[in-house]
Amino acid sequence: MSTNEFIDLRSDTVTRPSTAMRDAARDAGVGDDVYRDDPTVNELERRAAEAVGMEAALYLPSGTMANQIAIHVHTDPGEELLLERESHIYRWELAGASKLSGVQTRAIDASERCVPTTEAVERELVTEDLHRPGTGLLSLENTHNYRGGIAVPTAHVDAAADAAHDAGVPAHLDGARLFNAAVALGVDASEIVEHVDSVTFCLSKGLGAPVGSILAGDETFIEAARRVRKLFGGGMRQAGMIAAPGLLALEGVDRLSEDHDNAARLADGLDALPGVNVPEPDTNIIVADTEAAGITAAEFVKACSDVDVGGGEFDTHTTRFTTHRDVDAADVDAAIERIANVVEEHAA
Ligand SMILES: *Cc1c(COP(=O)(O)O)cnc(C)c1O
Numbered sequence: 001m002s003t004n005e006f007i008d009l010r011s012d013t014v015t016r017p018s019t020a021m022r023d024a025a026r027d028a029g030v031g032d033d034v035y036r037d038d039p040t041v042n043e044l045e046r047r048a049a050e051a052v053g054m055e056a057a058l059y060l061p062s063g064t065m066a067n068q069i070a071i072h073v074h075t076d077p078g079e080e081l082l083l084e085r086e087s088h089i090y091r092w093e094l095a096g097a098s099k100l101s102g103v104q105t106r107a108i109d110a111s112e113r114c115v116p117t118t119e120a121v122e123r124e125l126v127t128e129d130l131h132r133p134g135t136g137l138l139s140l141e142n143t144h145n146y147r148g149g150i151a152v153p154t155a156h157v158d159a160a161a162d163a164a165h166d167a168g169v170p171a172h173l174d175g176a177r178l179f180n181a182a183v184a185l186g187v188d189a190s191e192i193v194e195h196v197d198s199v200t201f202c203l204s205k206g207l208g209a210p211v212g213s214i215l216a217g218d219e220t221f222i223e224a225a226r227r228v229r230k231l232f233g234g235g236m237r238q239a240g241m242i243a244a245p246g247l248l249a250l251e252g253v254d255r256l257s258e259d260h261d262n263a264a265r266l267a268d269g270l271d272a273l274p275g276v277n278v279p280e281p282d283t284n285i286i287v288a289d290t291e292a293a294g295i296t297a298a299e300f301v302k303a304c305s306d307v308d309v310g311g312g313e314f315d316t317h318t319t320r321f322t323t324h325r326d327v328d329a330a331d332v333d334a335a336i337e338r339i340a341n342v343v344e345e346h347a348a
Pocket of ligand 1: 143174
């Protein structure tokens with residue numbers, strides 16, 4: 001047992017609301033949002049749509065709900081949803097697409113590219129006939145979480161979305177960490193989503209808000225999404241209380257570069273440890289491979305937790321660490337030192 005302060009690198013969802021966010025929540029103008037009477041939610045939705053250059057936006061309790069609503073609106077039951085093999089929707093959303101929307105998923109392995117090529121999309125799209133369902137939606141992800149927070153170049157997103165459109169199929173982007181991608185690529189978020197029909201992004205991750213995600217698209221799409229939000233039980237009342245910190249979160253986009261710098265620092269430090277391999281990160285997620293050190297991810301996560309560093313098991317030998325607003329460079333250095341001891345003790 002140690003008496004260190006816990007350095008929580010499990011996820012960027014662990015950020016606590018700032019004092020300004022708590023003040024904003026207390027002072028927020030509110031109303032019944034199902035009646036569209038909440039001025040703070042209305043303002044957040046307006047500003048969120050603007051931030052991604054889309055017509056309209058909807059405030060939702062979570063990113064998962066945003067993705068699932070997008071799938072529900074874009075598809076009909078019995079159609080196929082085309083997505084990437086390691087995408088969040090495919091891996092971590094409890095088969096929601098099949099349970100909530102009755103669609104069959106078809107997964108493409110896009111490897112480190114994260115987004116399928118034009119050729120892959122064209123090959124995997126299915127046209128409805130006597131034996132086959134049609135493809136109802138293509139879903140993409142940027143940054144790509146499971147592949148290590150990779151910021152996918154805009155041209156790759158555009159190409160995949162265009163290939164879907166050429167077949168009359170809409171494209172959705174799971175941009176839970178869209179602004180991390182924008183900051184890493186040095187482009188405006190609106191450029192990344194220019195060719196897709198809808199986008200999800202989280203206010204509750206690196207942007208630091210306590211609750212909520214955004215789904216954006218054109219006005220017709222968002223009107224339909226509003227009905228599905230009610231259907232899925234996500235209609236909220238005086239939600240201005242939680243939307244007000246979201247407005248501040250939207251203003252904090254540039255700060256994400258600090259998380260990226262800290263992730264690079266962490267990756268450098270851990271990669272220098274014997275038997276630990278860490279690719280240079282694009283954004284705030286690093287994936288440490290401990291196979292050469294003979295440490296499984298389960299053992300590694302447990303040992304890190306014993307020295308008060310939080311990480312997340314990803315695969316047999318890979319562990320994810322995520323930087324965020326509540327850890328600074330000094331925390332990162334302390335984490336590296338503690339993890340170095342873990343690796344050293346394991347070798348001994
Ligand atoms: C976190 C995440 C989500 C889901 O967001 P929640 O708010 O946790 O439901 C969706 N997609 C990706 C890529 C994510 O990282």
